[in-house]
Amino acid sequence: MKKTLLLAAASLLLVCGVSGAQEKVRNPKEKTQYNNVFELLRNEPGVIVSPGGNNGEMPKILIRGISTNSEQTQPLFVVDGIITDNVTYLRPEDIYSVEVLKDGTASIYGTQGQNGVIMFRTKSMVEAEQRAAEQAKAERKAAREAKRASKRK
Numbered sequence: 001m002k003k004t005l006l007l008a009a010a011s012l013l014l015v016c017g018v019s020g021a022q023e024k025v026r027n028p029k030e031k032t033q034y035n036n037v038f039e040l041l042r043n044e045p046g047v048i049v050s051p052g053g054n055n056g057e058m059p060k061i062l063i064r065g066i067s068t069n070s071e072q073t074q075p076l077f078v079v080d081g082i083i084t085d086n087v088t089y090l091r092p093e094d095i096y097s098v099e100v101l102k103d104g105t106a107s108i109y110g111t112q113g114q115n116g117v118i119m120f121r122t123k124s125m126v127e128a129e130q131r132a133a134e135q136a137k138a139e140r141k142a143a144r145e146a147k148r149a150s151k152r153k
Contacts (some may be wrong), residue, residue, distance in 0.1 A: 001015050010014050034092040041118065058086055063116030075116040076109055080125040083112070087120065096123045 038059055042049045042119040050060040063075045069141045077087050106113035 015058060037087055037092055037095065037120075039092045040092050040095065040098065043117075046102060047100055049120070058088060061118075063100060063118070069129075073115055075118050076106075076113045078117060078119045080120070080122055081107075087118075089120075090120060094122050094124070095120055095123045096126045 006026065038049050038061075041047050041061065046063060048062040050062075060073070061075055062073055063138065077084050078088060097120070099121075101109075101113065101117040101119065106117045109117055
């Protein structure tokens with residue numbers, strides 16, 4: 001079972017690494033020069049953002065052009081691992097990284113990702129992940145020490 005899980009994880013990493021999908025991490029000390037998240041997306045290669053996106057409305061965003069399979073042209077938006085339809089609530093200064101998936105890498109989302117996937121990670125999620133990792137490390141250390149103490153007795 002462990003071999004299967006390791007093989008699956010390695011395959012996924014290989015696919016993501018070969019595809020060229022890159023997560024662009026923003027410098028946290030850099031002051032943002034964007035008014036909204038759509039201005040931030042305009043700088044991503046292969047992403048076309050139509051004018052609009054003001055006053056809470058979503059502009060038209062194209063990654064892979066117009067799909068021939070459906071009327072839908074919007075990419076799939078994933079914010080901190082949660083699929084959402086609208087990202088107008090995001091503030092550029094809260095975004096830690098942006099990753100644009102197209103072609104084969106977007107296929108992990110099935111037909112929902114047929115027009116591409118835009119993944120956002122927020123700073124608060126990254127901080128929560130770091131706190132959880134530190135807590136798990138402390139718990140493992142405490143468990144090792146307890147095991148050593150029980151062997152001494």
